Amino acid sequence: RKEVEQDPGPFNVPEGATVAFNCTYSNSASQSFFWYRQDCRKEPKLLMSVYSSGNEDGRFTAQLNRASQYISLLIRDSKLSDSATYLCVVTNNNAGNMLTFGGGTRLMVKP
Amino acid sequence: DGGITQSPKYLFRKEGQNVTLSCEQNLNHDAMYWYRQDPGQGLRLIYYSQIVNDFQKGDIAEGYSVSREKKESFPLTVTSAQKNPTAFYLCASSKGQFSNTIYFGEGSWLTVV
Numbered sequence: 766r767k768e769v770e771q772d773p774g775p776f777n778v779p780e781g782a783t784v785a786f787n788c789t790y791s792n793s794a795s796q797s798f799f800w801y802r803q804d805c806r807k808e809p810k811l812l813m814s815v816y817s818s819g820n821e822d823g824r825f826t827a828q829l830n831r832a833s834q835y836i837s838l839l840i841r842d843s844k845l846s847d848s849a850t851y852l853c854v855v856t857n858n859n860a861g862n863m864l865t866f867g868g869g870t871r872l873m874v875k876p
Numbered sequence: 877d878g879g880i881t882q883s884p885k886y887l888f889r890k891e892g893q894n895v896t897l898s899c900e901q902n903l904n905h906d907a908m909y910w911y912r913q914d915p916g917q918g919l920r921l922i923y924y925s926q927i928v929n930d931f932q933k934g935d936i937a938e939g940y941s942v943s944r945e946k947k948e949s950f951p952l953t954v955t956s957a958q959k960n961p962t963a964f965y966l967c968a969s970s971k972g973q974f975s976n977t978i979y980f981g982e983g984s985w986l987t988v989v
Contacts, residue, residue: 769918773916806964806983806985807982807983808966808980808981808982808983809919809966809980810980811977811978852918852919863921863924863934864919864921864978866911866918866919866920867918868916868917868918869916869917869918
């Protein structure tokens, strides 16, 4: 079983739609959680950190469920520019704080 | 501007050749990393270095080598022992071992011909 698992997609949605991605992690010692965005053939860039209390940044909402070991990302009012791959990332401070990446979920927003 | 510079962006290698990918950062970060990404997959850690003159193997170090002689530089050599080297290689850095914020270079595409 992979340490961080994501549905690879692609998720094809129309502009304006709301879309949600989930990510599960297997290491219960994981302590920090993030969503990264990666455009085609580019480097990943930090989208947002994920906190236990949940956090929101504009149209993006991230939530963490430690009991079930999953992380979610909700995108409201999708824009064409949201088309990208979204990577779920976790760290384990007991393992030198190394980032462990999920395989990514590809989102395609259509006009 | 501060950041991470990788070169070359595109590289073709003949089978049996070693190649070295350059990674330079001017962020004054202590920690540097090399990742490999295959199409449709996540990033896998090759090597990392938390401090100058020290580095550790990641999950897929076989067929690769690194050095960290200077804080700013962390070159990766893809040796002929790496059986499937065609991939997208990403260098990254962070302030220190327990810093959660990691910055990536733009990546290097390596193709074996």
